[in-house]
Amino acid sequence: MRWQGVTVDYPLRRLRAVQDISLEVSGGEVLAVMGPSGCGKSTLLKTAAGLVIPTEGTVQLGGDPLSGPSRRVAMVFQEAALFPWFTVERNVVLALPRTMPLAERASQVSRLLDTVGLSDFAHVFPRELSGGMARRAALATALARDPVVLLLDEPFSGLDVTSRRRLARELAGIIAERALTTVLVTHSVDEVLMLADRVVVLTARPGRVRVDFPVGLPHSRRGNEPELDTLRNSLYRILETEE
Amino acid sequence: MGKRLLQGLTLPLGVVLLWWAATEAALVNTTILPGPGEVFLAVADLVGDGRLWGHLDISLRRVIGGFALALLFGLPVGLAVGYCSRVREFLAPFLHFLRQIPPIAWIPVFILWLGIDEMSKLAVIAYAAFFPVFLNTAAGVGSISQGYLQMGRMLDFKWVESFRHIIWPAALPSIVAGLRLGMGNSWRALVVAEMIAASNGLGFLIVDSRQRVDTPEMYAGILVIGTVGLILDYLLVGLEARLLVWQDR
Numbered sequence: 001m002r003w004q005g006v007t008v009d010y011p012l013r014r015l016r017a018v019q020d021i022s023l024e025v026s027g028g029e030v031l032a033v034m035g036p037s038g039c040g041k042s043t044l045l046k047t048a049a050g051l052v053i054p055t056e057g058t059v060q061l062g063g064d065p066l067s068g069p070s071r072r073v074a075m076v077f078q079e080a081a082l083f084p085w086f087t088v089e090r091n092v093v094l095a096l097p098r099t100m101p102l103a104e105r106a107s108q109v110s111r112l113l114d115t116v117g118l119s120d121f122a123h124v125f126p127r128e129l130s131g132g133m134a135r136r137a138a139l140a141t142a143l144a145r146d147p148v149v150l151l152l153d154e155p156f157s158g159l160d161v162t163s164r165r166r167l168a169r170e171l172a173g174i175i176a177e178r179a180l181t182t183v184l185v186t187h188s189v190d191e192v193l194m195l196a197d198r199v200v201v202l203t204a205r206p207g208r209v210r211v212d213f214p215v216g217l218p219h220s221r222r223g224n225e226p227e228l229d230t231l232r233n234s235l236y237r238i239l240e241t242e243e
Numbered sequence: 244m245g246k247r248l249l250q251g252l253t254l255p256l257g258v259v260l261l262w263w264a265a266t267e268a269a270l271v272n273t274t275i276l277p278g279p280g281e282v283f284l285a286v287a288d289l290v291g292d293g294r295l296w297g298h299l300d301i302s303l304r305r306v307i308g309g310f311a312l313a314l315l316f317g318l319p320v321g322l323a324v325g326y327c328s329r330v331r332e333f334l335a336p337f338l339h340f341l342r343q344i345p346p347i348a349w350i351p352v353f354i355l356w357l358g359i360d361e362m363s364k365l366a367v368i369a370y371a372a373f374f375p376v377f378l379n380t381a382a383g384v385g386s387i388s389q390g391y392l393q394m395g396r397m398l399d400f401k402w403v404e405s406f407r408h409i410i411w412p413a414a415l416p417s418i419v420a421g422l423r424l425g426m427g428n429s430w431r432a433l434v435v436a437e438m439i440a441a442s443n444g445l446g447f448l449i450v451d452s453r454q455r456v457d458t459p460e461m462y463a464g465i466l467v468i469g470t471v472g473l474i475l476d477y478l479l480v481g482l483e484a485r486l487l488v489w490q491d492r
Contacts, residue, residue: 046393049393049397051393051396051397068396069396069397069399071399073397074397075397077390077393077394079388079390080388080390080391080393080394081390081394083391083394083408083409083412084489084490085412085413085415085489086408086412086489094398094408095398125488125489126489127489127490127491145398
């Protein structure tokens with residue numbers, strides 16, 4: 001996935017969300033995007049989803065420019081990540097390719113719910129799930145598309161520390177197993193350090209790439225490696241000093 | 244449940260008790276306000292001689308017919324206005340103008356246009372129910388979170404799928420609220436229409452009994468109208484609970 005000179009303006013709101021962003025995420029890489037609130041992180045993610053078309057520049061997936069949502073890209077939204085009027089199972093079914101035979105769908109759904117640890121919650125409505133469970137259910141719907149690229153918008157927001165760490169670990173496992181190219185927008189430094197291969201920090205609005213640095217650790221992290229402490233400190237330093 | 248029922252019944256029972264005491268103590272003229280016992284006997288008489296069923300039957304037919312007409316127009320217009328800003332700009336000013344005119348003002352017009360028979364009554368009832376149905380449907384569709392629509396785009400939904408899986412279910416709580424308000428409106432409009440121009444129905448029963456100076460029966464009619472209205476609303480509350488199981492209550 002590649003952004004080339006991407007600028008996004010919202011003319012109605014008279015604002016420039018991101019400006020001249022050029023980035024590349026290679027296959028299987030996990031890129032974390034951080035930055036102050038309102039700096040255009042979510043907009044950047046939506047350009048990758050094909051939901052927002054750049055005012056200038058292009059977004060490419062495997063060399064082809066994106067002109068709308070692609071089957072190969074799945075996104076977990078921050079809010080409205082599940083349809084509240086459908087059960088968890090139905091949410092996942094709706095995300096499956098429509099060409100899939102009916103018989104196969106049931107097994108696929110149970111496999112996906114098993115992957116995210118929600119096998120016992122297939123017939124439950126989203127309001128009955130805890131915050132962490134709802135995120136995992138949303139992840140199952142994203143995985144149902146069998147994507148190449150996974151986009152995650154604040155997957156840990158609103159979760160308590162334990163749930164965040166658990167979700168981060170589970171995510172790391174799923175991403176590694178499926179070799180998903182992942183772009184993750186978040187405020188959460190600890191989870192970034194558990195998941196990301198690379199961290200990009202954007203400036204305040206309009207967002208531009210301010211820092212782009214590699215984490216340089218293998219995927220199977222416990223979260224308490226000494227190298228992570230150094231990275232954590234430098235990341236906090238960057239985030240705390242505004243440009 | 245039992246406690247709530249008891250709480251809900253406290254005030255009506257208190258009113259009946261006061262009413263009874265006032266008539267027993269001859270504080271009121273019983274020709275104008277007969278005692279509760281007399282009124283309940285009048286209800287029993289109406290039930291016993293079958294007249295109540297006749298009036299109730301025709302009133303319910305009218306209200307269901309008029310309400311169905313309101314749905315037939317209110318739902319699609321509400322969906323279109325909520326979904327499409329062009330339609331909204333085109334229709335909304337005119338509909339908001341119409342909304343200011345109470346159903347009762349149309350009764351003479353509808354009688355002139357549609358005759359004094361059933362059609363004019365159906366029109367008044369439909370008109371009364373149309374606005375809550377239309378406005379709530381439009382508001383429900385208009386306030387759907389962009390996030391759900393974007394999710395639909397990510398899932399490659401065609402228009403029909405977006406409607407089935409997002410627009411309709413997301414707007415349904417508001418639509419059902421509109422149905423309840425609309426049903427209440429049509430029931431009230433029905434009674435008014437029947438009081439002005441009818442030879443049967445519960446509204447007619449009230450006017451007729453007043454002309455015959457049969458005040459117990461007049462109050463009996465009022466009691467029945469309130470009770471049936473309440474039952475209709477409870478039926479819709481039941482429908483709401485069934486349709487919106489996914490919602491937090």
